[in-house]
Amino acid sequence: MTAQASTHLGAISRPVRKFVGSLTRIGAQTKFYTEILKGIGVALAHHKREVIRLIAQMSLGVGALAVIGGTVVIVGFLSLTTGSLIAVQGYNTLAGVDVEALTGFVSAYLNVRLIAPVTATIGLAATIGAGATAQLGAMRINEEIDALEVMGIRSIAYLTSSRVVAGVVVVIPLYCIAILMSFVAAQVGTTFFYGQSVGVYLHYFNTFLNPTDILWSFAQAIVMAVVVMVVHTYYGFNATGGPAGVGEAVGRAVRASLVVTALATMLITLAIYGQSGNFHLSG
Amino acid sequence: MEIRRNGIHPIWWTFGLFAVAATLVLASLALFLGTFRTYVPITLESDRAGLVMESGAKIKLHGVARGPALRWFHFSSGMAFRTRRIFVGSLLRAERRRLKARVQHIAGRSGVKNPAASHRRQD
Amino acid sequence: MTTLARIASPARGLGEFFAMALDVAVLMFRPPWAWREFILQSWFVARVSLFPTFMLSLPYTVLTVFVENILLVEFGAADVSGAGAAQGVVTQIGPVVTVLVISGAGATAMCADLGARTIREELDALRVLGINPVQALVVPRVVAATMIALLLNSFVTLLGITGGFLFSVFFQHVTPGAFAASLTLLTGPRDVVISLVKAALFGMSAGLIACYKGISVRGGPQGVGNAVNETVVLTFVALFFINIMATAVGVQVTR
Numbered sequence: 001m002t003a004q005a006s007t008h009l010g011a012i013s014r015p016v017r018k019f020v021g022s023l024t025r026i027g028a029q030t031k032f033y034t035e036i037l038k039g040i041g042v043a044l045a046h047h048k049r050e051v052i053r054l055i056a057q058m059s060l061g062v063g064a065l066a067v068i069g070g071t072v073v074i075v076g077f078l079s080l081t082t083g084s085l086i087a088v089q090g091y092n093t094l095a096g097v098d099v100e101a102l103t104g105f106v107s108a109y110l111n112v113r114l115i116a117p118v119t120a121t122i123g124l125a126a127t128i129g130a131g132a133t134a135q136l137g138a139m140r141i142n143e144e145i146d147a148l149e150v151m152g153i154r155s156i157a158y159l160t161s162s163r164v165v166a167g168v169v170v171v172i173p174l175y176c177i178a179i180l181m182s183f184v185a186a187q188v189g190t191t192f193f194y195g196q197s198v199g200v201y202l203h204y205f206n207t208f209l210n211p212t213d214i215l216w217s218f219a220q221a222i223v224m225a226v227v228v229m230v231v232h233t234y235y236g237f238n239a240t241g242g243p244a245g246v247g248e249a250v251g252r253a254v255r256a257s258l259v260v261t262a263l264a265t266m267l268i269t270l271a272i273y274g275q276s277g278n279f280h281l282s283g
Numbered sequence: 284m285e286i287r288r289n290g291i292h293p294i295w296w297t298f299g300l301f302a303v304a305a306t307l308v309l310a311s312l313a314l315f316l317g318t319f320r321t322y323v324p325i326t327l328e329s330d331r332a333g334l335v336m337e338s339g340a341k342i343k344l345h346g347v348a349r350g351p352a353l354r355w356f357h358f359s360s361g362m363a364f365r366t367r368r369i370f371v372g373s374l375l376r377a378e379r380r381r382l383k384a385r386v387q388h389i390a391g392r393s394g395v396k397n398p399a400a401s402h403r404r405q406d
Numbered sequence: 407m408t409t410l411a412r413i414a415s416p417a418r419g420l421g422e423f424f425a426m427a428l429d430v431a432v433l434m435f436r437p438p439w440a441w442r443e444f445i446l447q448s449w450f451v452a453r454v455s456l457f458p459t460f461m462l463s464l465p466y467t468v469l470t471v472f473v474e475n476i477l478l479v480e481f482g483a484a485d486v487s488g489a490g491a492a493q494g495v496v497t498q499i500g501p502v503v504t505v506l507v508i509s510g511a512g513a514t515a516m517c518a519d520l521g522a523r524t525i526r527e528e529l530d531a532l533r534v535l536g537i538n539p540v541q542a543l544v545v546p547r548v549v550a551a552t553m554i555a556l557l558l559n560s561f562v563t564l565l566g567i568t569g570g571f572l573f574s575v576f577f578q579h580v581t582p583g584a585f586a587a588s589l590t591l592l593t594g595p596r597d598v599v600i601s602l603v604k605a606a607l608f609g610m611s612a613g614l615i616a617c618y619k620g621i622s623v624r625g626g627p628q629g630v631g632n633a634v635n636e637t638v639v640l641t642f643v644a645l646f647f648i649n650i651m652a653t654a655v656g657v658q659v660t661r
Contacts, residue, residue, distance in 0.1 A: 020294070023294055023297045024292075024293045024294050024297070025293075026296075026297045026300060027292075027293030027294050027295065027296035027297035027298075027299075027300070028293040028296070030293075030296040030297065030299060030300040031293060031296045074639060074642075074643060077643060077646075077647075078642065078643065078646050081646040081647055081649065081650040082646065082650075084650050085498065085649075085650060085653060088650065088653050088654045088657055089497065089498070089653060089657060092657045092661065093493065093592065096592075109473075109477065110473065113473050114469060114470060114473050118466070118469070122506065122642065123642070125510075126509075126510075126638045126639050126642045127639055130514075130634070130635045130638040130639070131635050133635075134631035134632060134634055134635040135631070137631055138627060138628045138631040141627055142627070142628075242522065242627065243518070243521065243522050243525060243626075243627035243630035243631070244518050244519060244521075244522035244630070246518070246627065246630060246631040246634065247514055247515065247517060247518015247519070247521060247522070247630055247631070247633075247634040248514075248515065248518055250514050250518070250631070250634045250635065250638065251454070251510065251511055251514035251515050251518065251634075254509075254510035254511070254514060254638060255454070255458045255507075255510050255511050258458065258462060258506055258507075258510055259458055259461040259462060262461070262462050262465040262466055263461070263465050265465065265469065266465035266466075266468050266469050267307065267308060267311040268311070269469055269472065269473075270311055270312075270314075270315040270468075270472060271310070271311040271314035271315055272314075273472075273473075273476065274314060274315055274316075274317055275315060275316060275317060275577075275578070315577075
């Protein structure tokens, strides 16, 4: 394809050809994404056992990750640390203007809208995303994927679409844990470490906790799971260049997925909450 | 790396991706700016010049559920003449009809002009 | 017996990690210094980090500023949105985006590179030649990661505040002058210094973890893939943990 393009462009200089080449690569990537999405039906129909195996593997991890407790523990821990930022930073900033009683409100507001979705996405990309890329990359350089093709199994559906489905299934309880941990961290930090009364904290927390917001952030998490798995499996599936190439693929996948999910999170949050923000402090 | 089985050159996929991305960004922007919301224009006259109402302030109307904000939108000042458009997009159709009826009732009572309350956004 | 060994192996891994870290700390001050490797690694980390940093700091800042401004507009305090933006960007978003980029981009590349060399037995060959691989390969990478993390943090802060300014002024109708004037309301030089210290700690930890995982690879090419995966996870976990600890310390210091 690139050769055909260059004969058409003739004597045009290399930068233009390189630019066209990178655009072509983006196009091939997009085509791969549609193949992945098309294969979801096949994966659900023919490869159910693989999907279930992947769900187990993704949630509880393999190897050293399993010893730490897998994706569940890692995402929970990340949410714990970012949720406690509300306690540490929020409480002290509010105490500077003597409204530290409102820390419960800050927790209900910021955790749901900003911190839990972002942290869960980052945790997803790091654990199941990077894991998928590493696994698929190792399979690719060992030529296992070519062997699958020879055996007549649709490799894209079997390997990548099943991981996308497993990722979406895994993200739902995972996101529950992420939100709960961030709430717990904020509460424990404020009430236990900074000594605020539990009743005060919970009063403001419960007053401003909006169930609709939580549902919207769930929807966000599911969209992010799809994006992360699709991007990571692409880079894993197309890894080249031996073991160093696998590592490079993981790096590129993590970068790409973080950028795409950051943009997507921003657009979705802006669209959901609109200019008024769907937020009422009083009245 | 891949064998071309069909005739679509990958570069068309690139344009497809850019088109989809642009659509998503524009849709998100439109949702953010509230382009898809419906409005009921209402005019209120008052004799006092001291009434001040800034754009974006939230109001309540009798008989209307508190819910998402009803918002003042457009502001053209005259001494005792204010034009308002109230955003009602998040109300149900029945509630919207009730609001229109109620506003016309109030307007009629206080001698206020009420231009045709349409559900189309007017600029 | 095997259960004990399985429980003990992460503990052993932790111990070896600290041993390597101690080695790095000592060998950093002993000649011969690997200048060339240091410059090459710095350039590499900077090269792979610039674009993701740019593309990550803007959305996260816009997100934070958007959420904060909704709140401030409710109070009628939209003019101090600059204070919220500066506080968020300098104390949290700067370090967090640095974490993400350094771990995601730099750490994985370092780990993959060292891992590939380990399974090719290149490190053993270096040891045979009398060169300490920690001194020749790990020390320059750790120092490069630290320095680039510091620089990236400043870059993110600048981009973040600019992005927050543009979003607030053009989309949420905040007065530009008020935004700029309120930037230093809550954030002072102490916060900036703490943020830089955090970034340096992140860079150092990410470099150490990545290099340790790289030189302790076992099991062929699959082992390298696993090592890179574990690097990403461990650096994220460690750096988020350091973030909360440093934030708690910093908040106490600036009280």
